[in-house]
Amino acid sequence: MEDNHSFSIRPAGRHILTIGRDLIQDKTAAILELVKNAYDADSPDVKIIFRTDQKTSKSFIIIEDHGHGMSRDTVINNWLVPSTDYKLKIKKSPRGRPLQGSKGIGRYAASILGKDLLLDTVQDNIRTTVFIEWEEFTKVAFLDEVKILVESQPTKLQPGTCMTISLTEEDKKEWLAISDKEKKTTKIDQLINDLKKLTTPLDNFPGIEEYNEKEEINKFKIFKAFENFFEDQNRNTEDVVKPYPIIEFYDYRIAGKISEEGIGSLQYYLQKSNDKNYVETIDFSINKNTGCGNLNFDIRVYDRESTAIDALIMRGLKDEQDKYLGRLETRKLLNEYNGISVYRNGFRIRPLGDPDFDWLKLNARRVQTPALRIGSNQVIGYVQIETEKKSGLIEKSARDGLLENSSFDNLKEITLNIISELESRRYVYRRKTQLLGPQKIIEKNIGNLYQFDTLKKEINSSLLRKGISHETSEEILKIIDKDEFQRNEIATEIKATVAIYQGQATLGKIINVILHEGRRPLNYFKNQIPNLKYWNNSLKEHKQNVLEKIIPISEGIERNAESFVSLFSRLDPLAAGKRGNKKETLLKKAIEQSFEVFQNTLEEQNIQTQIHGSDNYYFYCWPQDIVTIFVNLIDNSIYWLENIQHNKKIEVFIEVQNQQLKFIDYQDTGPGILPKYIDSEVIFEPEFSTKSEGTGLGLAIAGEAAIRNNLKLKAFHSKNGVHFRLQPEQEGAQHIK
Numbered sequence: 001m002e003d004n005h006s007f008s009i010r011p012a013g014r015h016i017l018t019i020g021r022d023l024i025q026d027k028t029a030a031i032l033e034l035v036k037n038a039y040d041a042d043s044p045d046v047k048i049i050f051r052t053d054q055k056t057s058k059s060f061i062i063i064e065d066h067g068h069g070m071s072r073d074t075v076i077n078n079w080l081v082p083s084t085d086y087k088l089k090i091k092k093s094p095r096g097r098p099l100q101g102s103k104g105i106g107r108y109a110a111s112i113l114g115k116d117l118l119l120d121t122v123q124d125n126i127r128t129t130v131f132i133e134w135e136e137f138t139k140v141a142f143l144d145e146v147k148i149l150v151e152s153q154p155t156k157l158q159p160g161t162c163m164t165i166s167l168t169e170e171d172k173k174e175w176l177a178i179s180d181k182e183k184k185t186t187k188i189d190q191l192i193n194d195l196k197k198l199t200t201p202l203d204n205f206p207g208i209e210e211y212n213e214k215e216e217i218n219k220f221k222i223f224k225a226f227e228n229f230f231e232d233q234n235r236n237t238e239d240v241v242k243p244y245p246i247i248e249f250y251d252y253r254i255a256g257k258i259s260e261e262g263i264g265s266l267q268y269y270l271q272k273s274n275d276k277n278y279v280e281t282i283d284f285s286i287n288k289n290t291g292c293g294n295l296n297f298d299i300r301v302y303d304r305e306s307t308a309i310d311a312l313i314m315r316g317l318k319d320e321q322d323k324y325l326g327r328l329e330t331r332k333l334l335n336e337y338n339g340i341s342v343y344r345n346g347f348r349i350r351p352l353g354d355p356d357f358d359w360l361k362l363n364a365r366r367v368q369t370p371a372l373r374i375g376s377n378q379v380i381g382y383v384q385i386e387t388e389k390k391s392g393l394i395e396k397s398a399r400d401g402l403l404e405n406s407s408f409d410n411l412k413e414i415t416l417n418i419i420s421e422l423e424s425r426r427y428v429y430r431r432k433t434q435l436l437g438p439q440k441i442i443e444k445n446i447g448n449l450y451q452f453d454t455l456k457k458e459i460n461s462s463l464l465r466k467g468i469s470h471e472t473s474e475e476i477l478k479i480i481d482k483d484e485f486q487r488n489e490i491a492t493e494i495k496a497t498v499a500i501y502q503g504q505a506t507l508g509k510i511i512n513v514i515l516h517e518g519r520r521p522l523n524y525f526k527n528q529i530p531n532l533k534y535w536n537n538s539l540k541e542h543k544q545n546v547l548e549k550i551i552p553i554s555e556g557i558e559r560n561a562e563s564f565v566s567l568f569s570r571l572d573p574l575a576a577g578k579r580g581n582k583k584e585t586l587l588k589k590a591i592e593q594s595f596e597v598f599q600n601t602l603e604e605q606n607i608q609t610q611i612h613g614s615d616n617y618y619f620y621c622w623p624q625d626i627v628t629i630f631v632n633l634i635d636n637s638i639y640w641l642e643n644i645q646h647n648k649k650i651e652v653f654i655e656v657q658n659q660q661l662k663f664i665d666y667q668d669t670g671p672g673i674l675p676k677y678i679d680s681e682v683i684f685e686p687e688f689s690t691k692s693e694g695t696g697l698g699l700a701i702a703g704e705a706a707i708r709n710n711l712k713l714k715a716f717h718s719k720n721g722v723h724f725r726l727q728p729e730q731e732g733a734q735h736i737k
Contacts, residue, residue, distance in 0.1 A: 011142065011143040012141065012143065014137055016134075016143065017137055017138070024108075024109045025351075025400045027113055027174075027191075028190055028194050029350060030109035030110065031063070031113070031191060032194060032198060032350070033109040034063045035048070035063070035195075035222060037161075039347070040093055040097065040099045041068055042068050042095040043065035043066050043067030043160065043220070044066060044220065044221065045065065045066060045220065045221040045222070045223060046064070046065045046220075046222055047063075047225060048063055049061070049063075049226075049227060050175070050225070051225075051226075051229060052227065052228040059167040059172045059229065060165060060166055060167060061114065061164075061165045061167060062162065062163070062164050062165070063162070063165075064160065064161070064162040064163070065161055066158065066160040067161060068093075068094060069122045069161055071124065071126065072126060072150065074123075075119070075130060076150060080130075080148065098345040100345065100347055113171070114165035114166045114171055115134060115135065115167075115168055116133045117130075117131070117163060117165055118163070118164040119131075119132075119162075120161070120163075121160070121161040122157045123159050125154055125155060126152055128151070128152045129150075130149070130151075131149065172229075175187045175188050176188065176230075193336060193337070194350070195222055195224065196241055196242065196244060197243070197337075197341055197348055198241075198347060199220065199222075199347055200343050200346050200382055201242075221240055222241040223239070223240050224238070224241055225238035225239075226238075245317060245318060246302075246312075246317060246330075246337060246380070247300060247380055249312050249316065249317050250269075250301060250302060251270075251272045251301060251302050251303050251308060251312070252269070252270060252301040253268070253299065253422075254267070254268050254269075254282075254299050254418060254419075255269075256284070256296075256297060257296050257297075258286075258290060258295045258296075258418075260294050263284070265281060265282070266282040266284050266418065266421065267279050267282070268280040268281075268425055270429060271315075272303075272308075272311065273429070280425070282421055284421070286414060286417065286643070287643035287644070290411075290414060291392070291407055291410035292391045292392055292407040292410045292411045292414075293390045293391035294390075295383065295384065295411070296382075297381070297382070297384075297415070297418055299340065299379060299380075299381035299382070299422060300379065300381065301374055301426065302378050302379070303430075303435070304331070304334070309327050309330050310327070313326075313330055317330060334377060334378075335355065337355070337380060338355050338376055338377045338378070338380055339352075339354055339355050339376060340360060340379060340415065342384075343382060343383065343384045343385070344384070344385050344387070344393075349401065350400065350401070351401055352401055353381075355376070359401070360376075360416060360419075362375055362419075363375050369686075371427065372424070372688055372696060373423055374423060374426075379419075383415060385411070391407060392406070393408060393411060417692045420689075420691065420692040424677070424689070427687075427688055431680060431682055455480070456477055456480055456481075459476065459477070463476065581622075582620055582622055583623065584619070585619055585620070585626065586616070586617070587613070587618065587661075587664075588611055588614065588615055588654060589615075590623050590627055590630075591652055594626075594627050594630035595609055595611070595630070595634060597627075597631055597634075598631075598634055598635070598638060601638060602650075605638065605641065606648055607637075607638065607649065607650060608650070609651070611654070612652065613652070613655070613656070614654065614656060617654065617661075621709040622709060625706075625709050628702065628705045629702045629705045630666070632698040632701055633666050633724060635698060636722075637668040639691065640668070640670035640671055641669070644671075647669050649669045650669075651667050652666050652667075653667075660728075661727075662727065663725050663726060664727070666723070666724040667720075670721045672718055672719075672720070672721050672722055673690075683715060684699050684703040685700060688700075699713075706726055707729075711726050711727065711728060711729060712726070712727055712729045713726055
């Protein structure tokens with residue numbers, strides 16, 4: 001028997017509670033949603049009141065605004081309809097504010113705040129009230145079985161909306177209990193902190209929407225009030241929520257706008273300098289579209305040493321009572337208020353910017369190069385994005401960040417590139433002002449470790465002054481000489497070991513070459529082996545036909561095996577486990593080997609290469625060091641030339657005079673190096689890199705390898721790309737033709 005009928009989907013009674021309790025991140029997020037609703041209502045302000053009635057001891061959260069309010073029709077046909085697309089359709093408020101809520105769930109945030117809700121709204125001299133007890137939704141099978149009374153009557157009250165939420169004793173205790181034991185903060189403190197960061201506090205942070213965002217955001221004020229809610233009466237106050245003043249007293253800052261074409265101008269500020277008005281303009285380009293619309297940035301960084309904290313306080317850092325903060329209070333403030341926040345239409349998207357939500361993985365970057373990179377507790381940043389349609393940056397339904405799509409990946413990459421611009425300039429300043437330790441050159445430091453000449457002179461002079469005979473003094477110095485010789489032998493072994501490690505590190509840097517070039521022949525082997533087995537089994541029955549199938553496969557295996565042989569032979573100079581001795585090396589051939597490592601990558605990116613110089617010139621060196629030097633230089637050039645559209649070229653010039661090496665010049669047509677980095681020579685320090693994810697090892701390793709071979713690697717100013725030079729450190733270096 002057939003029983004075909006049509007049925008409708010009927011939401012369960014618990015559906016409303018599911019929307020509120022499951023899709024709203026937490027109680028703080030719930031209040032923030034209601035604050036945004038007040039903004040959407042064109043209210044000039046919103047007041048959040050935590051109240052305890054002294055007579056009844058009952059507690060409430062009250063959210064009230066002075067916006068346009070709601071009509072009876074709007075309450076019934078929009079406010080009471082879950083997930084309505086009302087805001088999605090109109091997009092803007094009557095005054096032109098871009099609407100913050102578009103998913104139709106924010107109003108039900110109240111369901112996770114307390115046991116019931118009284119909505120009181122006024123529009124056009126009509127007052128409409130709605131009372132909802134959330135428990136009623138759990139008592140029925142279907143949503144439409146809950147009957148909600150909506151009352152309307154004339155009034156002379158001003159337009160606006162007030163939501164009163166009744167709290168249970170457990171609700172109140174939850175707000176007052178210590179929620180973060182390490183920071184000793186309550187949920188109330190967390191709420192206040194989030195309210196301070198909810199809207200962008202920057203007067204000079206222009207909007208990127210069609211309306212005057214800066215003006216509208218500044219017109220919207222948030223007030224917090226506590227009425228008999230705390231036992232400590234000093235906390236029962238009312239005031240406007242203001243951002244922490246620490247943002248004014250940064251040490252370093254980078255700010256600017258990047259267009260959707262990936263081009264922009266940034267300003268770098270250095271507030272620690274004696275020149276308080278120091279500003280550097282940086283032309284910024286990623287040579288492609290951003291993939292996430294127009295972007296605005298304002299990123300402020302703070303040093304955390306005691307002297308830096310003291311300087312921060314001296315610039316005028318005070319609390320809300322206008323009292324200067326101490327060191328511990330300042331550190332606590334940085335710990336609580338740090339993070340890089342993302343804003344849309346002037347409102348923050350949580351949890352981006354929360355102190356414990358390191359969405360850019362800044363701390364992981366800093367572990368590798370702590371002197372160069374900043375940690376998340378050193379930065380307070382603001383990133384302004386466009387609408388979902390323009391940017392592709394989509395807020396999750398649960399209001400807990402942005403979807404992990406390609407647009408979000410692009411946003412992270414661009415933000416890190418901009419932070420890298422600040423980090424490299426900060427590094428140079430800290431090196432110049434000796435805030436960092438002395439420059440590290442491993443080869444020289446090891447060499448100087450057991451040089452006792454100065455010590456021997458001082459000992460000899462001291463012994464003679466004490467009346468010790470010359471013969472006795474000589475005996476003592478011979479003992480020191482013997483110890484010096486033994487220790488220097490150990491130092492030589494250490495140098496050799498370091499050289500091997502640096503060669504291995506360089507080999508590690510080009511592992512992507514192995515993965516890229518090795519994948520194709522490996523896939524061929526994987527796919528063709530089953531075919532070989534199949535045709536082998538068929539060989540007995542159809543010899544001639546099967547041979548015609550097997551021969552091309554065999555030729556393919558041979559061809560791909562040759563690819564592997566070629567790849568590994570190109571990498572072989574860096575893979576040696578033992579150091580070996582210096583030897584006469586054909587210099588040009590060693591340099592050619594370095595280029596061969598990247599042969600396919602250079603061809604894929606259309607990078608032309610040329611090596612000028614004698615084919616027959618021999619240089620006395622460790623050949624793997626020459627390869628190490630040029631592999632690191634070439635690897636850097638490939639990175640920076642990738643986004644250059646035309647005339648991509650790398651050239652090497654070997655200059656020999658009177659059978660002696662005069663210099664080797666290395667040049668490319670990339671974006672080049674800033675003069676300040678060349679003059680300070682920070683580019684050769686192990687932790688310095690202008691790449692957003694760079695470790696700074698490449699040029700440092702190349703420089704160390706040069707020193708081992710009595711060479712000096714230097715960078716020169718150039719209008720077109722980079723210009724490096726390798727030249728003998730002193731006359732009489734060992735060369736052989």
